[in-house]
Amino acid sequence: MPELAEVAYYAKQWAPGLGRRVTGIRIHPEKRLFRGEDTAALVAGLTGATYRAAHTHGKNLLFEFSGGAWLGGHLGMTGHLMARHDSGTSTGDVRLYRPGSPAHENPKHHHLVLEQKGRQLVFSDPRLFGRLRFHRGASPPRWWRQLPPEILSEHFTKDRLSHFFARRRGSPIKALLLDQAVFPGIGNWMADEILWLTKTDPRTRGGELSTEATASLWRATRQLTRNALRTIGRDWSRPPDTWLFNHRWSDGGRCPGCDAPLAREPIGGRTTCYCPTCQS
DNA sequence: CTATTTGTTTATCC
């Protein structure tokens, strides 16, 4: 489910645990979520540590703990973070695209639970495409330090996009927007929104994009990132109906620009929603 | 029972 704005929202769901000690941990170490990790070191490193901070980068998460312990995370398709309180309330576990889905509430999917006095911090992932990793050290792990420039950083430049589009000249732009090495945090719905905003046919090949088209995509990517962080990323509030977002999820949707029926078909290996009238 | 899914990695072919 989560793209950059959803990840930013979920990262805040463990905030009730900030500055507080982890008294115990429960994990499902055999699950795919922990592939390649030393789960014994993870348990040893986090037990008794104080939860200090949450960071995000694109779709990546990094939780910082006292004693040089770091928990890295990726939510995959269905990952989800929540804080459960002993009082019986919980936060962060009801704001789903499909409200009412019981999947995330099922404890069998709670693959990591950090116990604290008064609450539990839960990482749930029914489909197990996500990932959890552990690092011990004075600074963040290397995989984190080597992530590409974020979309809102000064290093995310039009020039960078031009070179990328030239190199991948044969791929449809839809597929290129999903490349995390260049567009960190962009996922399926954000890619479609960017293409709709710029009136770009999703099948356009990288090599067919002019300097002007590249500049337009660069601007739209940054603008959408800011706006998504201000709505979904802030409090999961629903974007305005002027976005493609509210019209894209099922058959029968209409373009918020021209009211033509929207098309949904696989492009670049993913279901793509676009307006055949505006984007051609 | 079948088709679909908002992500990433790996295999395969060119």
Next chain:
DNA sequence: AGGATAAACAAATA
């Protein structure tokens, strides 16, 4: 070598 595409992963939902 490097790019393009498909399959695999796992589980819920329509």
